[in-house]
Amino acid sequence: MTALLGLLLALTLQTAPAVSDGWTWTLYTDSGPLVLANEVPDTPRLRSTLECTPGSSIVRLTLYGAAPADGIAVITSGAASANVEVSPRRGQLQTVLRADHPVFAAFLTDGKLNLVVGAQASGVEIDRANLLKLRRFAELCTG
Template sequence: MTALLGLAQAMALALTFQTAPAPTEAWTWTLYADNGPLVLANEIPDTSRLRSTLECAPGSSIVRLTLYDAAPAQGIAVITSGAVSANAEIQPRRGRFQTMLRADHPVFAAFLASGNLDVAVGEQASPVEIDRANLSKLRRFAELCTG
């Protein structure tokens, strides 16, 4: 009888693990600061899935912002963080677009403080949001980028 009860409990436990929902996708911010350019990527680790990247040659102060899975855009973007804004040219690429901004520009300083940046082209807006837990990675990226 005890063996049957133990077997029933083990089967119930096994069914619980089999029917548990799959974990949600784990998007995170990762700073790559080894050899080559600095990259701060909003990604699912160990996959090729990206939402956005910030890339900079160390000491250059020039940041290339790439937004993936963005609607096709061309022209001038308005980049905003808080009450500060800047205009930048959009460079369309396959399935994404890129723009450049300076790491020492006031809009980037506001981004460092808040973790929120908005890139608008016409009526289309694409937010870049870095949560408080990952703001230190953004600040480290900016420190290395500006040299």
């Protein structure tokens, strides 16, 4: 009987759906700058943020946990690309991009943005379910 219960428990665990790790995209529009964050809510855990002052069209991209790099990077989305300056800040990699640039426009379409500094590649990917948040962010950022 104990062996049968053990077998049933093992089968149940194998077929149980995976528990979400809690990562989500959240758009903060309350006060101060606009922020679109890839985070685990109510924790300090961040993968990336997009931040801007409403109407400025200037977007600061911060990647958390990326290898430190300083200098010029190539940022791409779809067929669009640009050279951007990157700088390390306290375990973060930061760059700035205009919200009206073709790279950002391509990012709004497919939700994928890649950043390459030398041999180091980092990226941001927003799933289809959250593309509306990215598009809302861009709308508010450009005014």
